[in-house]
Amino acid sequence: MKLSVPHIDKKDIYSINKTLKNQYISTSSKNVKIFENKISNYCNTKFAIALNTGTSALHLALKILGVDKDSEVIVPSLTFVATVNPILYLGANPIIFDVDENHNIKIDDVINFIKSETILKKKKTLNKKTKKILKVIIVAHMWGRACDFSKLKKICKKRNIYILEDAAEALGSFIKLKKYKHCGSIGDIGCLSFNGNKIITTGSGGAIITNNKKFHMRAQYLANQAKDDGYNYIHNDCGYNYKMNGISAALGISQLKKLKKKIEKRKRIYQRYLNNFKKVKNIKLLKFAKDTKINYWMNVISLKKLNFKQTQQLSLYLAKKKIETRRVWRPLNLQNYLKKYQKFKLLDTNKFYLNSICIPSDDNISGYDIDKISNYIKKYYEVVSNN
Numbered sequence: 165m166k167l168s169v170p171h172i173d174k175k176d177i178y179s180i181n182k183t184l185k186n187q188y189i190s191t192s193s194k195n196v197k198i199f200e201n202k203i204s205n206y207c208n209t210k211f212a213i214a215l216n217t218g219t220s221a222l223h224l225a226l227k228i229l230g231v232d233k234d235s236e237v238i239v240p241s242l243t244f245v246a247t248v249n250p251i252l253y254l255g256a257n258p259i260i261f262d263v264d265e266n267h268n269i270k271i272d273d274v275i276n277f278i279k280s281e282t283i284l285k286k287k288k289t290l291n292k293k294t295k296k297i298l299k300v301i302i303v304a305h306m307w308g309r310a311c312d313f314s315k316l317k318k319i320c321k322k323r324n325i326y327i328l329e330d331a332a333e334a335l336g337s338f339i340k341l342k343k344y345k346h347c348g349s350i351g352d353i354g355c356l357s358f359n360g361n362k363i364i365t366t367g368s369g370g371a372i373i374t375n376n377k378k379f380h381m382r383a384q385y386l387a388n389q390a391k392d393d394g395y396n397y398i399h400n401d402c403g404y405n406y407k408m409n410g411i412s413a414a415l416g417i418s419q420l421k422k423l424k425k426k427i428e429k430r431k432r433i434y435q436r437y438l439n440n441f442k443k444v445k446n447i448k449l450l451k452f453a454k455d456t457k458i459n460y461w462m463n464v465i466s467l468k469k470l471n472f473k474q475t476q477q478l479s480l481y482l483a484k485k486k487i488e489t490r491r492v493w494r495p496l497n498l499q500n501y502l503k504k505y506q507k508f509k510l511l512d513t514n515k516f517y518l519n520s521i522c523i524p525s526d527d528n529i530s531g532y533d534i535d536k537i538s539n540y541i542k543k544y545y546e547v548v549s550n551n
């Protein structure tokens with residue numbers, strides 16, 4: 165019973181084989197354009213740029229937003245390191261913020277920080293402490309749980325701060341504004357991932373989505389080696405080899421057709437866990453914010469009163485029963501290489517980290533399996549908490 169694995173069916177294999185046979189396999193394959201159109205249609209954005217990983221999408225997006233060595237970028241504490249590393253690639257500083265009960269960045273804290281810890285000078289928002297320019301806020305939609313950051317938009321516009329949405333885990337998640345909008349399409353630029361463990365996969369892969377034509381043009385240009393004249397090899401900037409290839413895109417086109425069904429399956433899994441843990445006082449299933457529709461990508465439980473070691477032992481106990489689990493991300497503030505960076509009011513992060521684990525959420529888990537997993541967890545909890 166797996167957390168989340170790729171599901172490749174006959175149609176996916178047909179789509180890949182067709183591409184292999186017609187040799188449209190490189191980054192200039194027409195599949196890539198087709199996949200980009202399908203992604204922008206699904207997310208309702210003007211543009212999508214298909215890339216080789218979600219990490220390159222984040223790197224490129226930050227680069228396009230002008231992040232450099234004099235910049236700072238706000239990030240949530242509880243996320244995969246791929247959210248923060250591209251900030252360091254560009255020589256900028258991250259500032260690490262706390263997360264709420266849905267494991268998403270605390271938007272009120274971000275607003276308070278901007279109001280109390282920064283000043284506007286020559287149209288730039290300067291961090292009073294470091295004198296660096298606060299250029300971007302990264303909002304990550306953790307575990308596919310959509311983070312409604314709409315109240316942040318006004319102050320960011322006034323202060324010339326960009327909002328980048330890390331929607332790597334959130335393909336198929338939406339936030340209700342005037343109407344429902346896809347995660348990644350609400351800020352200035354959004355990033356998706358199609359890695360093997362995601363709700364749909366292209367093997368490895370990612371995308372930038374945006375409504376900004378300039379960002380789109382620049383992303384396409386930089387992702388394709390900043391090529392101005394392909395025949396004469398003229399490049400007027402330092403580009404990257406970041407585009408998706410045609411085989412991955414073929415898989416993506418085929419996988420995207422199944423997204424709706426996959427979300428329905430995962431919703432049923434979530435609801436069954438919810439029902440199973442409903443009456444258990446100290447085991448909490450991660451929920452999601454109101455006015456959001458989510459993709460139910462990953463289920464997370466927290467076991468109140470268990471300590472770090474006991475939670476670890478639960479994982480080992482479940483592993484013996486062939487049930488895969490994983491701790492939630494080790495928070496950025498606890499990673500040694502990030503210790504030197506500024507943090508803001510990290511009150512809850514470590515608490516979530518101590519006793520939360522991800523539990524099997526894969527498409528193929530049966531109701532019977534979910535009940536089995538839930539019962540093992542309940543039994544373990546009872547024994548440990550009574551000792």
Ligand SMILES: Cc1ncc(COP(=O)(O)O)c(C=O)c1O
Pocket residue numbers: 217218219220243244246247304330332333356357358359368369370
């Ligand atoms: C929140 C988050 N950001 C970024 C990434 C990076 O995506 P990729 O693995 O496609 O590089 C991932 C996933 O792996 C992720 O979970």
